[in-house]
Amino acid sequence: MNFNAGVYYHEKFSGFSASETLIKNVEFEDCQFERLSLVNCVLEKVRFIDCKFNESFLSAVKPQECRFLGVKFVRSRVIGFAWTVAKVIHDLEFEECQLNYSDFSYLKLSGIKMAHCEVKEVDFAGADLSRGDFSSSDFTGSRFYNTNLNEANFQKATNYFIDIRNNRLTGAKFTFPEVLSLLKSLDIVIE
Numbered sequence: 607m608n609f610n611a612g613v614y615y616h617e618k619f620s621g622f623s624a625s626e627t628l629i630k631n632v633e634f635e636d637c638q639f640e641r642l643s644l645v646n647c648v649l650e651k652v653r654f655i656d657c658k659f660n661e662s663f664l665s666a667v668k669p670q671e672c673r674f675l676g677v678k679f680v681r682s683r684v685i686g687f688a689w690t691v692a693k694v695i696h697d698l699e700f701e702e703c704q705l706n707y708s709d710f711s712y713l714k715l716s717g718i719k720m721a722h723c724e725v726k727e728v729d730f731a732g733a734d735l736s737r738g739d740f741s742s743s744d745f746t747g748s749r750f751y752n753t754n755l756n757e758a759n760f761q762k763a764t765n766y767f768i769d770i771r772n773n774r775l776t777g778a779k780f781t782f783p784e785v786l787s788l789l790k791s792l793d794i795v796i797e
Contacts, residue, residue: 611630611631611632612632612633613632613633613635614632614633614634614635614637615635615636615637616635616636616637617634617637617638618637618638618639618640619637619638619639619640619642620639620640620641621640621641621642622639622642622643623642623643623644624643624644624645624647625643625644625645625646625647626645626646626647627644627647627648628647628648628650629644629647629648629649629650629652630649630650630651630652631650631651631652632652632653633652633653633655634652634653634654634655634657635653635655635656635657636655636656636657637654637657637658638657638658638659638660639657639658639659639660639662640660640661640662641660641661641662642659642662642663642664643662643663643664644663644664644665644667645663645664645665645666645667646665646666646667647667647668648667648668648670649667649668649669649670649672650670650671650672651670651671651672652669652672652673653672653673653675654672654673654674654675654677655673655675655676655677656675656676656677657676657677657678658677658678658679658680659677659678659679659680659682660680660681660682661680661681661682662679662682662683662684663682663683663685664682664683664684664685664687665683665685665686666685666686666687667684667686667687667688668688668691669687669688669689669691669692670691670692671691671692671693672692672693673692673693673694673695674692674694674695674696674698675694675695675696675697676696676697677697677698677699678698678699678700678701679699679700679701679703680701680702680703681701681702681703682700682703682704683703683704684700684703684704684705684708685704685705685706685707685708686706686707686708687705687708687709688708688709689708689709689710689713690709690710690711690712690713695713695715697717698715698718698719699718699719700719700720700721700723701719701721701722701723702721702722702723703720703723703724704723704724705720705723705724705725705728706724706725706726706727706728707726707727707728708728708729709728709729710728710729710730710733710735711729711730711731711732711733712731712732712733713733713734714733714734715733715734715735715738716734716735716736716737716738716754717736717737717738718735718738718739719738719739720738720739720740720743721739721740721741721742721743722741722742722743723740723743723744724743724744725740725743725744725745725748726744726745726746726747726748727746727747727748728745728748728749729748729749730748730749730750730751730753731749731750731751731752731753732751732752732753733753733754734753734754735753735754735755735758736754736755736756736757736758736774737756737757737758738755738758738759739758739759740758740759740760740763741759741760741761741762741763742761742762742763743763743764744763744764744765745763745764745765745766745767746764746765747765748766748767750766750767750768750769750773751769751772751773752772752773753768753773753774754773754774755768755773755774755775755778756774756775756776756777756778757776757777757778758775758778758779759778759779760778760779760780760781760784761779761780761781762781762784763780763781763784764784765784766784766787767787767790767791768787768788768791769791770788770791770792771791771792775788
């Protein structure tokens, strides 16, 4: 299947696979992707509007000048995804996904959802993640620096290291005992 230079509305794509491919100038609106596999692909000027990816695999994808508006990923692996080269991202949701080694640095993603996800070694430096839902997710090795986490939900999230001195956390929600990890940045002794 060739996706280049087309417009797709309210369609379902199942089992499509591509590797080291350029997909360019395509618009998908209200489309569903089941078991999609993209590896080392470049998406150039592709628009996803109100789309859903289910049980899909996207690895080392570069979304150059792409738009993601109201896009939801469910039980998918979105690994090493270079979100920072996308043009517009709004209302992004991930449920039960693996997002390891991805880059969200310096993006404005207020209200993003990453619930029940594996979010290892991900860069969130300088990002606006205010009002985000990160509940029950694993953040092993992820980087938060100068990140806006105001009113974010980290309830039942694990393995995060958030330095309270250089991140904004007003109104953020955490659960015990993992909330104690916020004290690590203070270099204090608790007995």
